[in-house]
Amino acid sequence: MDGLDEIAQAITGFRASERGFSADDLEKALDPKSNVALRANTGGPAPSETLRMIDGRHKMLSQHSLLVADLQSKAARVLLELKAIK
8 A cells, every 4th residue: 555655645645545545446446347347327338238238239130120121021012013014
C-alpha cells in the first residue's frame, strides 16, 4: 500500500489510503474480468449483458428470416402471375 500511497501523493497530492482506497481496491481496479463484470448496464460488455444481447439478436434474426421468406414467397407468386398474363 505504501507504493500506491506514494504514487497517489505524487500524482494527486493526497495519499490513496487517506481516501479509503485499499490494496484490495487497487487489485479489483486492475482486474480486467472484475472491471468488465461491473459493466452490466444495457449495452455493456459484462458477460450477462452480452449473452442477453446475443439472445435478443438471434430472436430478431429469426423473425426477420421468417419475414424475408414470406416476402420471397409472395414475390415468386406474383412473378408467376405476371408470367401467366403474357
